[in-house]
Amino acid sequence: MKKRILITGAAGFLGSHLCDRFIKEGYHVIGMDNLITGDLKNIEHLFPREDFEFYNHDVSKYVHVAGNLDYILHFASPASPIDYLKIPIQTLKVGSLGTHNLLGLAMAKKARLLIASTSEIYGDPLVHPQTEDYYGNVNTIGPRGVYDEAKRFQESMTMAYHRYHGLETRIVRIFNTYGPRMRLNDGRVIPAFMGQALRGEDITIFGDGSQTRSFCYVDDQVEGIYRLLLSDYSDPVNIGNPHEISIKDFAQEIIELTGTDQKIVYQPLPQDDPMQRQPDISRAKEILGWEPKVDRKEGMKLTYDYFKQLSPEELKKSEH
Ligand code: NAD
Ligand code: UDP
Numbered sequence: 001m002k003k004r005i006l007i008t009g010a011a012g013f014l015g016s017h018l019c020d021r022f023i024k025e026g027y028h029v030i031g032m033d034n035l036i037t038g039d040l041k042n043i044e045h046l047f048p049r050e051d052f053e054f055y056n057h058d059v060s061k062y063v064h065v066a067g068n069l070d071y072i073l074h075f076a077s078p079a080s081p082i083d084y085l086k087i088p089i090q091t092l093k094v095g096s097l098g099t100h101n102l103l104g105l106a107m108a109k110k111a112r113l114l115i116a117s118t119s120e121i122y123g124d125p126l127v128h129p130q131t132e133d134y135y136g137n138v139n140t141i142g143p144r145g146v147y148d149e150a151k152r153f154q155e156s157m158t159m160a161y162h163r164y165h166g167l168e169t170r171i172v173r174i175f176n177t178y179g180p181r182m183r184l185n186d187g188r189v190i191p192a193f194m195g196q197a198l199r200g201e202d203i204t205i206f207g208d209g210s211q212t213r214s215f216c217y218v219d220d221q222v223e224g225i226y227r228l229l230l231s232d233y234s235d236p237v238n239i240g241n242p243h244e245i246s247i248k249d250f251a252q253e254i255i256e257l258t259g260t261d262q263k264i265v266y267q268p269l270p271q272d273d274p275m276q277r278q279p280d281i282s283r284a285k286e287i288l289g290w291e292p293k294v295d296r297k298e299g300m301k302l303t304y305d306y307f308k309q310l311s312p313e314e315l316k317k318s319e320h
Contacts (some may be wrong), residue, residue: 002026002027002028002051003026003028003070003071004027004028004030004067004068004069004070004071005022005028005029005030005069005070005071005072005073006030006032006065006071006072006073006105006111007019007022007029007030007031007032007072007073007075008032008033008059008072008073008074008075008076009038009076009077009116010029010031010032010033010038010043011031011033011035011038011039011040011042011043011054012033012037012038012042012075012076012079013038013042013079013179013181013182013183013218014075014116014174014177014218014221014222015031015033015042015073015076016038016042016043016181017179017181017218017221017222018073018222018225019031019043019046019052020046021222021226023046023049023051023052025226027051027071028051028052028053029051029052029053030052030053030054030055030065030069031043031046031052031053031054031055032054032055032056032057032063032076033054033055033056033057033076034056034057034058034059034076035056036058036078036087036090037078037079037080037083037183037186039183040054042181058094059076059094059101059102060090060093060094060097060098060101061101062101063101063102063104063105065105065109068109069105069106069109069111070111070112071111071112071113071114071229072102072105072106072109072111072112072113072114073113073114073116073225073229074098074099074102074113074114074115074116074154075116076094076098077091077094077098077116077147077150077151078090078091078094078147079118079147080183080186080188081144081147081187081188081270082186082187083186083187084144084146084147085143085144085146088143088146089146091146091147092146092149092150093150094150095150095151095153095154096150096153096154096157099115099153099154099157099158100157102115103157103158103161103167106161106167106168106169107161107165107167111168112168112169112170112229113158113167113168113169113170114169114170114171114172114225114228114229115154115155115158115169115171115172116172116174117151117154117155117172117173117174117236118147118148118151118173118174119173119174119175119176119238119277119279120138120144120147120148120151120274121136121138121148121151121152121155121173122134122136122138122274122277123136123137123138123139123148123272123274124137124138124139124272124273124274124275125137125274125277128276128278129242129278129279129280130238130277130278130279131238131282131283132173132235132236132237132238132280132283136152138152139272142272143270143271143272144271144272145272155171155236158171159171159234162234168234169234170228170229170231170233170234170237171234171235171236172224172225172228172236172237172239173236173237173238173239173279174216174221174239174240175214175216175238175239175240175241175277175278175279176188176213176214176216176240176277177215177216177217177218177221177240178215178216178217178218178299178300178303179218179219179299179302179303179306180218180302180303180305180306181218181306182303184307184310184314184315189213189247189250190215190300190303191307192204193250193251193254194254194258194303194304194307195307195315196260196262197254197255197258197260197262198308198315199315199316200260200262201262202262202264202265203254203255203260203262203263203264204265204266204267205247205248205251205264205265205266205267206247206266206267206269206270206273207247207266207268207269207273208248208266208269209246209247209248209251209266210246210247210248210275211246211247211269211273211274211275211276212244212245212246212247212275212276212277212278213244213245213247213250213277214241214242214243214244214245214277214278214279215241215243215296215299216239216240216241216292217241217292217294217296217298217299217302219293219294220239220241220292220293220294221239221240223290224237224239224284224288224290225239227288227289227290228284231287231288233287233288237283237284237287237288238279238280238281238283238284239279239281239284239290240278240279240281240292241279241292241296242278242279242280242281242292243292243295243296244276244277244278248264253296253297253300254300257297257300257301257304258304
């Protein structure tokens with residue numbers, strides 16, 4: 001009998017890669033998504049398979065799944081700042097009500113639940129690099145608060161179910177992850193810069209570009225999540241690539257990679273945009289024996305190759 005896993009957010013960037021990975025590992029995968037930021041194109045190659053099912057459903061509403069479940073991965077949530085600023089209430093709901101529904105489902109099915117948390121729970125961090133012990137610096141009422149606080153609540157509720165009900169839970173704190181199947185117009189910096197290069201638009205740096213990020217290739221992220229799910233560790237674990245770069249230097253790397261002759265233009269820094277971010281991955285190394293393998297140059301090339309083969313219509317859709 002195949003193990004059965006429910007993956008919410010299955011039509012999104014990370015969810016679709018997780019569907020592929022668990023199919024490859026011999027699981028029966030049940031994908032669920034309401035397509036608010038996702039795209040069926042990311043999983044349509046799985047539709048003919050007998051070991052894959054898909055349900056179009058909003059997980060902030062009661063979630064029903066027929067049959068047994070061994071595992072649940074809760075990845076449904078808008079994840080890009082322009083998405084969650086556009087749909088703030090749905091973002092709060094899927095992190096809170098959605099998580100509550102999936103905790104209830106996990107109890108009913110006696111399944112292990114892994115939730116997708118985020119480096120955003122550290123806010124604009126005062127500790128660098130960020131260890132899991134750092135409590136964070138989040139503006140609850142700022143525009144990003146809808147995402148950050150939903151994810152913080154998600155972690156608290158998950159730990160409450162773990163402690164009070166003895167539910168098997170896992171918490172992954174995901175740091176900026178990129179790769180094929182990101183939406184070209186989702187506003188995150190990698191699709192934004194690559195889209196601009198492909199459309200022949202100027203490269204938009206927000207602020208002076210001194211803010212830093214650390215980018216993890218999707219295959220490394222999926223490997224970390226896979227190992228965490230199968231581990232016996234219930235405290236949060238950072239998964240990300242510690243190789244940090246300023247956005248200004250990163251823009252130069254993209255200009256070199258794409259060969260664009262566009263210029264860099266500066267736009268205002270969005271409110272509460274974190275100034276620095278780098279995961280401390282000591283815990284993941286120790287507990288999961290995990291560390292990233294794909295360097296930025298290689299990962300960016302794979303991602304650019306994906307964007308390059310999109311149709312002219314897909315390329316045209318710019319939200320800037
Ligand atoms: P994404 O937008 O590509 O995927 C999210 C998916 O969730 C979409 O397909 C969307 O339609 C679906 N969804 C949203 N609300 C839903 C709802 N109420 N019911 C059902 N489906 C719903 O984003 P992503 O980058 O793949 O992120 C996936 C998860 O990983 C999110 O929980 C996000 O917070 C987390 N995460 C991602 C990153 C990253 O760098 N990619 C970093 C930190 C955390
Ligand atoms: N950013 C930028 N230009 C863009 C899009 C993003 O300079 O066109 C910056 C953004 O202000 C942030 C960084 O790039 O400092 C990463 O942004 P992203 O939205 O990818 O992720 P997050 O802020 O959630 O880490």
